[in-house]
Amino acid sequence: MEKLDGAIRYYPGCSLGSSAREMGDSFQELARMLGLEISPLEDWSCCGSSPAHSTNPNLATLLAARNLLLAQEQGVKDLMVMCPSCFVRLKQAEREILTSMEKAQELERVFHRKYRGGVRLRFFLEILEQIGLERVKEIMRNPFHGLKVALYYGCLLSRPDWITGFDVAPYERFIEDLVRIAGADPVRWPYSKHCCGASLAVTKPGTSDRLVDRIRHYALEAKAQCIVVFCSLCQMNLELRGKASSPLPVLYITELLALAAGSPNARKWLSKHLIDPLPLLREQMSLARSG
Amino acid sequence: MRVDSSFKEEVRKRSGQRFDACFQCLSCAGGCPVVEDMDYNPTQIVRLVEFGQRERVLASKAIWVCVGCHACVSQCPNRVNVPLLMDTLRQMALEQGVEVPEKRIVLFHRTFLDQVRRRGRIYELGLAARYKLASWTLFQDLIAGLKFLWKRKFKFLPEAVKGLSDIRTIWREGDGKA
Ligand code: SF4
Ligand code: SF4
Numbered sequence: 001m002e003k004l005d006g007a008i009r010y011y012p013g014c015s016l017g018s019s020a021r022e023m024g025d026s027f028q029e030l031a032r033m034l035g036l037e038i039s040p041l042e043d044w045s046c047c048g049s050s051p052a053h054s055t056n057p058n059l060a061t062l063l064a065a066r067n068l069l070l071a072q073e074q075g076v077k078d079l080m081v082m083c084p085s086c087f088v089r090l091k092q093a094e095r096e097i098l099t100s101m102e103k104a105q106e107l108e109r110v111f112h113r114k115y116r117g118g119v120r121l122r123f124f125l126e127i128l129e130q131i132g133l134e135r136v137k138e139i140m141r142n143p144f145h146g147l148k149v150a151l152y153y154g155c156l157l158s159r160p161d162w163i164t165g166f167d168v169a170p171y172e173r174f175i176e177d178l179v180r181i182a183g184a185d186p187v188r189w190p191y192s193k194h195c196c197g198a199s200l201a202v203t204k205p206g207t208s209d210r211l212v213d214r215i216r217h218y219a220l221e222a223k224a225q226c227i228v229v230f231c232s233l234c235q236m237n238l239e240l241r242g243k244a245s246s247p248l249p250v251l252y253i254t255e256l257l258a259l260a261a262g263s264p265n266a267r268k269w270l271s272k273h274l275i276d277p278l279p280l281l282r283e284q285m286s287l288a289r290s291g
Numbered sequence: 292m293r294v295d296s297s298f299k300e301e302v303r304k305r306s307g308q309r310f311d312a313c314f315q316c317l318s319c320a321g322g323c324p325v326v327e328d329m330d331y332n333p334t335q336i337v338r339l340v341e342f343g344q345r346e347r348v349l350a351s352k353a354i355w356v357c358v359g360c361h362a363c364v365s366q367c368p369n370r371v372n373v374p375l376l377m378d379t380l381r382q383m384a385l386e387q388g389v390e391v392p393e394k395r396i397v398l399f400h401r402t403f404l405d406q407v408r409r410r411g412r413i414y415e416l417g418l419a420a421r422y423k424l425a426s427w428t429l430f431q432d433l434i435a436g437l438k439f440l441w442k443r444k445f446k447f448l449p450e451a452v453k454g455l456s457d458i459r460t461i462w463r464e465g466d467g468k469a
Binding site: 014015017043044045046048049050051052053054055056057058059062063066070106109110111155156159160163164194195197198199200202203204207210211 | 324325327328356358359360361362364365372378381382385393395396397398399400401403404407411412413450452453454457458460461462464465
């Protein structure tokens, strides 16, 4: 495997600094504790998300492609993308520009710049795998005590990569090992790859409620104490929506790892959750003391 | 029933895909998480396109309710790309001025893109406020909204990209009418 060296450049996406602060902050912490140098793509802009591809394909390509051009100009070889939804949009734009002469010419006409295709788009799990279990293990100073977690991949991560450009399937064992290293115990459950309906959370809340309730019901049935997610949209939706089922804390994978690494700044981001994870975490800590 | 082939041809051309490989196995409909909210299930949409049912398809709720989760195409034995079809149909419905039954979804998309046009990024509090004002559902999410504010998750100061001229160019040159 290639060695990771030098600084890692990443595309944060619009939610990492605001509604997904938990993910942004815990990711920074984790990187710091792993001794990684990370910095965002300079002057990145929104990928266009669903509103662009739903209404205007040209806009979708151009908005996403601007970031590819920036990465190229800033000499970025690997661009790590934090959000699965942004990742799919950037990947889609890349594919269009590199496979369609028409799209490539359109890009050049609009920006007067050419995209040569030298930037590798990588979902952040790929980078984490490259860092490796051994290295992550070294920093796990404060592991959980058998915390039961339902790993929730959501829709975009779990589709075949010929559609989205990233499929979580080959990473599942790695993720389970990663979670075990953090002292948590992944439960078996059937709903880890069903869509949570986040894109309708604002416009059709009833629909999102129904989907979230279903997911939570199965997580609770499997005796999970929290859900662990990989996407900021899933995180917000799973905490915000759902009416019929009891609330269940939802943690990002980066939070779980940073907590297990004993991050001194965890309170700062833990307080941002809509479903308070502190009672659960306290329970784990008292287990630690008694064990 | 008269088959309007021009519709099917237009959809094929715009999406760059053919949809006649479908043999109506209903896998897509079976796995679709939002099928209960659709007036026609994904299989029916594919079929109606092949039958040239322009008005029914473009005025349907289904094309707006689809969340683009790709469950359907992942399990389709013929790799019929339903989400791509849905995107194409939404674009056609907007261009052809069809009365959209899911107005709030369209409004959300518009508000979102308007934010991107102005700042190059999404400023979530502003997005929420504008969408709420425009849709008059001010109170529906008030409780959740207050919780968010309380937790100071949303940024209060909108952050704009420096290269706003790029964004303007995208809208001016890139046919950003939507
Ligand atoms: S899964 Fe594919 S073949 Fe089956 S009904 Fe849907 S589109 Fe047709
Ligand atoms: S992509 Fe759309 S049609 Fe296909 S399963 Fe998901 S919501 Fe249903």
